[in-house]
Amino acid sequence: MSFPTKRLRRLRISEKMRELVQETTLTPKDFICPVFVQEDLKTRIKVESMSEIERLPLEEVNQEVKEIIDLGIPAIMLFGIPTQKDEAGSSAFDDEGIVQKAITQIRKEFGDKIVIMADVCLCQFTSTGHCGIIQGDKIDNDTSLDTLAKIAVSQAKAGVDTVSPSAMMDGQVAAIRKALDEKGFTDVSIMSHSAKHRSNFYSPFRDAAECAPKFGDRKTYQVPFTNAREAMMEVETDIDEGVDMVMIKPALSYLDLIAETRRKYNVPVSAYSVSGEYALVKAASQLGYVNEKDITLEILHSIKRAGADMIVTYFAKSASRFLQES
Template identity: 50%
Template sequence: MTTRLTGPPSVVPPRDRGRRLRRTEALRRMSAEVRLSPADLVAPLFVKDGVTESQAVPSLPGQCQFSLDGLLRHGERLVAAGIPAVMLFGVPARKDSVGSAAWASDGIVPRALRALREHFGDRLALITDLCLCDYTDHGHCGPLAGDTVDNDETLALYQRVAVAQAAAGADLVAPSGMMDGQVAAIRAGLDEAGFTDRAIMAYSAKYASAFYGPFRDAAESSPRVGDRRGYQMDPANGREADLEVRRDVDEGADIVMVKPALAYLDVIHRIRRETALPVAAYNVSGEYAMVHAAAERGWLDGPAAAVEVLSAIKRAGADMVLTYHALDVAEQLRKR
């Protein structure tokens, strides 16, 4: 017996075909909603006092605690790749209970700023992390009153740090301590010292995250006692981020930031809708290290994953992304 093949029922061809604009690489690029560029990226850099050779950070593959000479050499690669800005974190030679090395004119960050400014002029925007956790012997973001950070005493010290960094050449200072009133205090301190033209990139929504571990290795800033949950935000909260951003905008912030980024895409999106100011997002050390660890095991394509992660952060609403992927991704993008 012969079996008759009647075929499937007739199908009405779809009129709308999303695949039309996905067919070739050129079409995909033409219709892309987000265009990631080296100009979107800021490179966080660690500079360490008292070293003559840059030192690798094992938990942050590809990242270093730079010597001053190494910092300048790395800066050349960043500029060549089209990256417009760096964020400096200092690793001091000495620490004390108040973090006084943070505002010393001969401290590691002011020296790095002067060296970078002399070498690069205005080819590289210089942003400084403004906090005390790297500089205190207890690892908290300001002087302690008992077991807690003294918020208002810390504000006065942040003013000193901001003025020292601006005097050394910082274009933007970025307060990250999550002290109440920090943006207003820093703005007043800068203006009083004559630095009315220096901008503030506020860590407005900075969460008490589990993703900071490798950073604390690089910055040598782990708390010796307790933790920072009393002043950094609870990861469970989203609406609170709206309040923090509004306060910082009212106090004079020029840029607001969400940190971390990848685990807080919803927060980036809501902040983008909340303000017309530029929104930064910090793709933090743990988020970066996870991609590298998986790539080393062959579990994913590391370079492709990095571009996908940064594109997602930008798609969520970030205008700029601070990321340890910055140089690798910028060089990858320039080859396309």
């Protein structure tokens, strides 16, 4: 059947008709909001490369979480910036560390009103800025697994709901699951950064979290952005190791991988709309080149349309407000 019998514009004739046949919907319930908390900080610090994003002192974290809850966002992702760093990243698994204190404080204040997720990595905590432990002249995978497991257990003790390993060490999900179960934290879920690519879109985050590597790069452990089949192998490996939710990271330039993951695997799929995606939109909107509201919602709808069940995004608060206005 073809024109003039078939007229696809009939279903676009009015706003209500368009709403009736809309295939992809987006709400604040789809978002996970990143939160940066810095040890020994007295006042908020703006992240220069990420407009409207701030590092928070511990004393202001609850205020931030209340705002996030009031916007209808169901989850946060905590990132910590410690005062002291060393080669072992020891402050990352300190039960009195900045992330652990934030988890405890949020849980006490808000109970189950928010899902508390926390990044499990070493780049913010090591003096090297790498995501694993250095042995000799390389990032040692198996030594790093022990440390990542200790971080996850420490966060679980503090009351985290979900640990989110992002170090891209082989076997990290299995090591964390085993450690959590052995310590009795069988209900703590794992959302792994399963296919985290060696991306140029991370630069503003490294400014926000003070985690740029002091030497070399992360090409030996993050996925090359040229290799789709390898990315799917990473996702499948995490599923085999017992992950609860998988993640594709970044999101916007990797919609094909989000869609392929959704098609191939029957697990919850998250996508991380990373700092560079956010910074590009904010910069272009401030210069008047794009409409911030329209392009933000278009990008987030595209990520959801590709198959993401949830989106970790720095747009979480602003997009929630835009959706309320719509």
